[in-house]
Structure formats: structure tokens, C-alpha cells
Amino acid sequence: MNLLITISLKQAKSITATSYFCFPSIKVLALKASIGVAVRSEKKSSLVERGEERREAMAAELDELTVVKEGEAEILMHAKNEVFYNKTQVNNRDISIAVLRIFISKRKEEHESKLSKRTKSAAKVSESGAAESAVNEEKCNGNTKVPKETSEVAEKTSTAEPCTTFEEMVKTTEGKVRVELKPPRVLEALSASGLRALRYAREIEGIGQIVALDNDKASVEACRRNIKFNGSVAISKVESNLADARVYMLTHPKEFDVVDLDPYGSPSVFLDSAVQSVADGGILMCTATDMAVLCGGNGEVCYSKYGSYPLRGKYCHEMALRILLASIESHANRYKRYIVPVLSVQMDFYVRVFVRVYTSAGAMKNTPLKLSYVYQCIGCDSFHLQPIGRTLAKNNSVRYMPGFGPAVPQECTDCGKKFNMGGPVWSAPIHDPEWVASILEDVKSMKDRYPAYERISAVLTTISEELPDVPLFLSLHNLCATLKCTSPSAVIFRSAVINAGFRISGTHVNPLGLKSDAPMDVIWDIMRCWVSALYLYHLTSQVKNHPVKAQAPDQAGSVILAKEPVLQVQLLSDNLLLPANFARAVASLSKAQAKKVARFLPNPERHWGPKVKAGRIITSKHISLLGPEAVNGYLSHENGGDEEGPETKRVKTEEEVEDPTPEVS
Numbered sequence: 001m002n003l004l005i006t007i008s009l010k011q012a013k014s015i016t017a018t019s020y021f022c023f024p025s026i027k028v029l030a031l032k033a034s035i036g037v038a039v040r041s042e043k044k045s046s047l048v049e050r051g052e053e054r055r056e057a058m059a060a061e062l063d064e065l066t067v068v069k070e071g072e073a074e075i076l077m078h079a080k081n082e083v084f085y086n087k088t089q090v091n092n093r094d095i096s097i098a099v100l101r102i103f104i105s106k107r108k109e110e111h112e113s114k115l116s117k118r119t120k121s122a123a124k125v126s127e128s129g130a131a132e133s134a135v136n137e138e139k140c141n142g143n144t145k146v147p148k149e150t151s152e153v154a155e156k157t158s159t160a161e162p163c164t165t166f167e168e169m170v171k172t173t174e175g176k177v178r179v180e181l182k183p184p185r186v187l188e189a190l191s192a193s194g195l196r197a198l199r200y201a202r203e204i205e206g207i208g209q210i211v212a213l214d215n216d217k218a219s220v221e222a223c224r225r226n227i228k229f230n231g232s233v234a235i236s237k238v239e240s241n242l243a244d245a246r247v248y249m250l251t252h253p254k255e256f257d258v259v260d261l262d263p264y265g266s267p268s269v270f271l272d273s274a275v276q277s278v279a280d281g282g283i284l285m286c287t288a289t290d291m292a293v294l295c296g297g298n299g300e301v302c303y304s305k306y307g308s309y310p311l312r313g314k315y316c317h318e319m320a321l322r323i324l325l326a327s328i329e330s331h332a333n334r335y336k337r338y339i340v341p342v343l344s345v346q347m348d349f350y351v352r353v354f355v356r357v358y359t360s361a362g363a364m365k366n367t368p369l370k371l372s373y374v375y376q377c378i379g380c381d382s383f384h385l386q387p388i389g390r391t392l393a394k395n396n397s398v399r400y401m402p403g404f405g406p407a408v409p410q411e412c413t414d415c416g417k418k419f420n421m422g423g424p425v426w427s428a429p430i431h432d433p434e435w436v437a438s439i440l441e442d443v444k445s446m447k448d449r450y451p452a453y454e455r456i457s458a459v460l461t462t463i464s465e466e467l468p469d470v471p472l473f474l475s476l477h478n479l480c481a482t483l484k485c486t487s488p489s490a491v492i493f494r495s496a497v498i499n500a501g502f503r504i505s506g507t508h509v510n511p512l513g514l515k516s517d518a519p520m521d522v523i524w525d526i527m528r529c530w531v532s533a534l535y536l537y538h539l540t541s542q543v544k545n546h547p548v549k550a551q552a553p554d555q556a557g558s559v560i561l562a563k564e565p566v567l568q569v570q571l572l573s574d575n576l577l578l579p580a581n582f583a584r585a586v587a588s589l590s591k592a593q594a595k596k597v598a599r600f601l602p603n604p605e606r607h608w609g610p611k612v613k614a615g616r617i618i619t620s621k622h623i624s625l626l627g628p629e630a631v632n633g634y635l636s637h638e639n640g641g642d643e644e645g646p647e648t649k650r651v652k653t654e655e656e657v658e659d660p661t662p663e664v665s
């Protein structure tokens with residue numbers, strides 16, 4: 001499916017300004033209104049006099065505009081790149097829409113269950129004769145007074161707890177009064193053209209008011225024009241304000257059920273105010289595109305922005321997600337709040353997290369249990385996590401204690417080298433499996449409504465199969481590079497881990513990554529068996545070995561291979577105890593893999609990456625940001641060069657992704 005439909009008005013160059021004026025479509029009327037050309041009921045004679053001049057100006061202006069359609073929203077883009085728009089982010093916007101749809105339905109379910117609890121507790125109270133439970137008329141609708149008539153009925157309807165500002169009293173057709181949830185209010189804090197806000201308004205059933213902010217005048221003007229251009233639903237739901245998002249969020253505490261941060265680069269400066277602006281139980285959706293920083297390019301910069309040290313492991317993109325989550329949690333904690341991640345995605349060139357925000361000084365005490373330091377060996381890349389805190393159960397209470405440490409000795413037990421220490425990172429689950437399943441189901445049920453359906457369903461499928469409780473992942477390639485051996489296929493390696501009694505899964509972050517709860521010494525034992533003659537295949541006692549390339553005796557690989565394996569796996573067929581069993585295990589393929597469902601897709605076109613800030617002239621200085629290919633594209637375009645050509649890079653097959661270095665022995 002085409003991700004984006006761009007209707008260039010230039011394509012219709014032959015259409016003169018006169019035909020725009022005469023063409024009776026609503027769209028064109030909206031377009032005229034949006035660019036501020038009022039159609040006055042002037043006399044025909046004066047039109048003739050001034051018509052030529054105006055038509056020329058109009059034609060020139062229209063020539064500069066392009067209508068971009070994504071989902072159900074359309075925006076007018078100016079050729080001068082004055083307002084930020086990156087079509088690559090269609091994946092980001094699609095996933096956000098999917099999450100919001102589920103947020104609305106979960107929020108409703110939670111509200112229903114809260115109401116039924118209220119009803120039960122009120123019934124108990126009235127049974128025991130404690131009539132003081134009556135609700136006073138200001139309890140509902142927050143600051144809004146409920147009409148007396150309504151509040152009287154409310155008293156009769158078993159409401160023992162006060163309504164929140166997010167609830168309202170609604171009279172049903174039978175004349176009863178129900179406490180209903182108000183539609184969720186959304187803050188799109190960094191809105192640029194308003195495309196995202198417009199898509200939310202037009203595509204998400206049950207969404208409430210959407211406030212779109214930007215501190216750039218041109219963006220706000222464009223956003224307002226786009227609101228009008230999108231017609232009545234957009235006009236009634238979306239408002240655009242010129243404001244610094246930080247000030248606005250600080251001055252609107254707990255006012256939004258949804259806060260969306262989609263900044264240029266790092267969201268770090270917005271986090272403190274954003275966590276304060278989300279209502280209890282609301283959701284914060286946050287993108288970070290400063291991957292070089294989050295992945296360890298500049299550890300000290302990452303520390304200054306996020307309060308966490310990144311490590312340059314193969315798992316760095318997942319670590320980036322976990323650093324961002326730890327940082328949001330730390331800001332939330334300042335206000336006695338805490339987060340619960342529902343979905344965390346690394347895709348394209350960014351990370352995006354979806355977290356719910358709650359207030360509870362008690363629950364906040366659990367934060368240190370959800371954060372860990374990461375030790376990564378500089379020789380063999382083995383990694384170990386050390387939680388910051390732990391709990392101690394005593395009688396009927398729980399004591400919060402600092403974590404035991406150190407988690408590792410000074411020198412790596414596998415290869416003898418030292419460790420780098422990174423973090424703290426979020427080491428609790430980064431997704432809620434129930435949410436992920438609901439989002440995926442919902443996306444599949446309305447394929448046509450997601451322009452990036454193929455991509456987002458592939459990512460969500462892979463996420464749904466990740467081990468939820470295993471932070472970070474191994475790279476089979478990396479293990480083999482350390483030992484300088486050929487690689488087992490992922491299926492054979494997964495089988496050995498499963499046969500040894502541990503769990504293993506893929507990760508959405510990297511097609512070659514493997515998450516496992518097997519400790520590093522077990523992983524290395526399996527690899528020792530792979531390279532030695534202890535490789536048992538298909539339970540047939542077929543012995544193979546995979547010779548390694550020689551390396552210096554002090555190198556990590558040599559030290560690891562010099563040790564005898566200690567792992568002992570019992571084979572079912574007889575009483576043999578072997579260090580590893582590579583017989584193919586049933587669970588060695590995920591369900592999606594077994595069904596050959598797509599899990600990783602190539603980029604749909606070239607230059608599928610970040611864009612520079614709006615209005616900036618793209619020069620060769622941007623090579624480091626966009627990559628030489630992308631910049632060449634822009635520069636050649638600037639110079640009147642060719643249009644972007646089709647993707648020429650060969651796409652890997654499913655097998656190649658699964659098993660990039662097929663067995664050679």
C-alpha cells in the first residue's frame with residue numbers, strides 16, 4: 001500500500017488560477033480560505049480589472065503549495081520547507097493512533113470497573129446505615145457545578161466516591177443519571193504542521209479536544225490553515241496555540257489524558273513539564289531521535305540529558321529505550337508520580353515510548369527495583385545487570401533496601417577483562433503484553449486505516465513475541481566474532497538454549513538479536529560445544545566441529561575456549577549427559593516465524609530517515625546527521641538533479657535475516 005499520497009499542485013500546472021476560482025469543489029474553497037484569499041462578492045467589472053494581477057499572485061502561491069495526504073488528514077505544504085514535515089514518521093503516527101485507540105477502550109473498561117466498585121461500596125455503606133455517603137453537588141464534574149436536579153439523582157445512584165474532573169454526569173434516555181468519562185483531552189506539544197493532531201482528530205473515534213502547540217509562528221499559521229483545510233471535525237476538535245510547550249505544560253498540570261512529545265532530537269528538556277501535565281492514568285507518548293547520543297556516541301552528553309550512561313553494545317537501541325524510560329521515571333518521581341510502560345518501540349531512526357502516568361508516593365518506592373546498572377565486559381561483551389534496589393519482606397511489611405553489589409567481580413569470569421558500567425536503565429518490562437496483543441489485533445482488524453500497516457504490524461508482531469522480562473539481548477554474530485568461529489543458525493542456537501532449560505526469543509530492535517534468561521556462562525558453554533566436537537545434532541550422535549580462527553592467547557575468545565564447559569544437559573533418549581544439545585527444539589521458531597509472517601521489513605524507499613529542522617537550507621554539513629546518501633539526494637535535487645531513484649539495495653530474504661551466515665561445515 002502506498003504510504004503517502006502527495007498531490008502536487010504543480011502537476012496541475014496547466015490549471016490556471018481562474019479554474020481554481022471556478023472549480024466548485026469544497027477542497028478548493030477550503031484551500032482558498034486557507035491561504036487567506038477571500039472571495040469577495042465584487043462586481044464583475046472590478047474583478048476583470050484586478051483579476052489578472054490577483055490570478056498571477058494566486059497562481060504563484062498555489063504553485064508553492066502541495067497537498068500531502070496521510071491517513072484521513074491532508075495538509076498543505078510549502079515548497080520552502082518552512083514547517084517541519086517528515087513522511088517517514090508515518091510509522092510513528094500510525095502506531096500512536098493504534099495505541100490511542102486501545103487507550104480509549106482500556107480507559108473505558110477501567111472506568112466501568114471503577115464505577116461498579118463504587119456502586120458495590122456504596123451499597124455496603126447504605127446497608128450498614130451510614131447515610132453520610134451522599135455525594136455533594138460539587139463532587140462531580142470537578143469545578144463545574146452539577147445542576148441540582150442531576151445531583152439529587154446522583155445521590156440516589158450509589159456514588160460513594162467523588163467524580164474526577166475527567167468524568168461528567170450524563171442523563172440517559174430512561175431519565176437516569178450516569179457518571180461518564182469525558183473523551184480524552186490530548187496535548188500535541190510540538191505540532192509543526194499539525195498533521196498528527198489532525199490525524200488523531202479525524203481517525204480516532206472517541207477522542208476529545210486536541211491542543212496543538214508550537215513555538216514557531218510559521219508552524220502555528222500552517223497548523224491553523226491545515227485545521228481549516230481539514231473541515232468541520234478538525235475545526236471542532238483541534239485548536240492551535242503559539243506557545244513554548246514547557247511553559248504551557250507547567251501551567252496546565254494534570255490536565256491532559258494524552259501528552260504527545262515529538263521533538264527534533266532529544267525530548268529531555270520537555271520531560272519535566274510533560275510528566276506534570278498528564279492526568280492520573282493518562283498516557284505520555286514520547287519520541288527521541290537523538291540515537292547517536294542514546295546509543296553511546298557521546299556518553300557524557302547522554303548522561304547530561306538523561307542521567308544515564310549508555311554502552312555501545314549490540315543491544316544499544318534497546319538500551320536507548322530503557323534510558324529514555326528511566327529518565328521519564330526519574331522526572332515523574334519528583335512529583336510523587338511513576339510510569340507504567342505499555343509499549344516501547346525502536347524503529348527507523350528513533351525510539352518512541354508509550355507510558356501511563358500515575359500518582360502514588362507509596363508505589364513510587366518501587367522505582368529502584370525497576371532500575372539497574374549494566375556491566376558490560378570490554379573483552380567478550382558479556383553483560384550483567386545490577387538492580388539499584390531490592391525489597392525485604394519482614395512479618396507483614398516490606399522494607400526497601402539498596403541492591404546487593406557488585407553484581408560482577410573486577411574481572412570478567414568468562415574472559416578475564418574489565419567491565420564498563422552503564423545505566424541506570426529501566427530493567428522492568430518495557431511493554432504490557434495485554435496492550436500489545438490488543439493493539440496488534442486492532443491494527444489487523446482495520447488494515448486499510450493504517451497507511452503503514454505492513455511495517456507497524458510487523459514491528460508489533462515481533463514485539464508480541466519478545467520475552468517481556470529479559471532486558472537487552474545477545475547477538476549471535478557478536479558471540480561468534482569473539483570466538484572467531486562460524487555461526488550456528490539461529491534455530492540451532494535457540495534449540496541449544498531451550499534444551500538447556502532456558503527461554504529465548506527474538507527482539508524487535510534487531511533481526512539478529514536474541515533475548516534469553518540463560519546466564520552468560522551457559523551461553524559460552526553452548527558456544528564452546530559448538531566449536532568443539534561436542535556438537536550433537538538431531539539426536540543421532542553425529543559429531544561435527546567448527547574450527548576457529550587462531551587468535552592471541554590473551555584475547556577474550558582464546559580465554560573462553562581454553563575453559564572446559566560445565567553445563568550438563570541430559571538427553572531424553574538415553575542417560576547421556578552432554579554440555580549442549582543442539583537437537584531442534586519445538587519452540588526454536590516463534591509462531592510468526594513458523595507461519596512465515598513478516599517481522600522485519602526493509603525501508604520502503606531511499607532516504608528513509610531523519611530530516612533537518614524546518615526552514616534550514618540543507619548543506620553538506622548535514623552529512624553527519626542524515627548520512628551522505630540522503631544529503632546527496634537533497635543536494636542533487638537542489639542542483640536540479642534527478643529525482644530519488646528506487647531502492648537499489650538488495651533486500652535480505654527471511655532466511656538470510658534469520659541465518660545470516662549459514663552453516664559452512
Ligand SMILES: C[S@@+](CC[C@H](N)C(=O)[O-])C[C@H]1O[C@@H](n2cnc3c(N)ncnc32)[C@H](O)[C@@H]1O
Nearest residue numbers: 084190191192196214215216244245262263264
Ligand atoms: C519534529 S517537529 C514535530 C513534528 C510533528 N509532531 C509531526 O508529527 O509532524 C518539532 C516541532 O517542535 C517545535 N518546537 C521546538 N521547540 C519547541 C518548544 N519549546 N515549544 C513548542 N514547540 C517547539 C518546532 O517548531 C517544530 O515544529
Ligand SMILES: [Zn+2]
Nearest residue numbers: 377380412415
Ligand atoms: Zn568477558
